[in-house]
Amino acid sequence: MAWFMKSEDDLSSRQNAICVLRDVVSADQGCVDGLMEIEGIEETLFHIVKVPICPRATKASLVVIHHMISSTQIKSGKTTLKFVQMGLINLILEILVDGDKSVCEKALGVMDDVCGWKEGRESAYENALTIPLLVKKILRVSDMATEFAISSLWKLCLGENENALVEAVQQGAFQKLLVVLQIGSGERTKVTELLKLMNLYRDKIDCFDSSMGFRYIKRSN
Structure with a gap:
């Protein structure tokens, strides 16, 4: 074969x-x-x-x-x-730009695998599209894609990586993760940890609009 x-x-x-x-x-x-x-x-x-x-x-x-x-x-x-x-990371990111649901799920699965390795994370940090695309795919493709994107983001932000956390917040990750936490996810623990880490940097970001955090959250009856 x-x-x-x-x-x-x-x-x-x-x-x-x-x-x-x-x-x-x-x-x-x-x-x-x-x-x-x-x-x-x-x-x-x-x-x-x-x-x-x-x-x-x-x-x-x-x-x-x-x-x-x-x-x-x-x-x-x-x-x-x-x-x-x-150059697998760069190739995966190219696929994520306009790939269909099925290919995005598989590409994000590979991204999550690679981010489990130091060399993979270092390569991911070098590409300016990594954080924006991971945040973009949360709640945009499927539940599976969302879990892979969150897991990858969690691995990239481990150790309180300030650059990754700040960029993630700037891209709207905090707001999206609040929604994910409300609707439920298999990555609940990682979502909670990410929210705690990102909360430390929200006040440091001038463009952050705290009012956005609850815009898409459904009111409970």
Whole structure:
């Protein structure tokens, strides 16, 4: 399958190979471990996302990348570093700009995985679109996308990263997280922690309008 994925001349075979590979690694962790032993597999998967064959292949590649990065095998750290060095964060952000619901969910899932690593967070901090796009996707795509975006934001703000927190507040994260807290979310703990951290910086931001915080909150009966 890895060989077929590298074939530049047969797009149909490449598409079928990545879709089969997605199904295999989703069903068997052992296959994920074996996949990471194949030389050049990171470059192959990255190329399929960067130079799309079709939406189906792009989504399948993102799923495979997710399984590789989130693997419990020690090698997943080296795999993540390779993806980061190739520019995975920037590529994910490009996808998030105008991707459809399904691809955004998968891209945000990969973003969340990568932000779990120091190298991934450092790469995310370097791109000016990271915080704005993560905040934008909260409550805009789906419940799953919202949870991934919040989790990524939480990882980037850990340790009270002042720059990330200030930018998040400027982009409207505080208001959105209040709404998420009200309607309920699987990331409730992270939402609460983020709100506490962001609250420390609200008064330092001139453009922050405290009246906005409750504009979209429904009144309880």
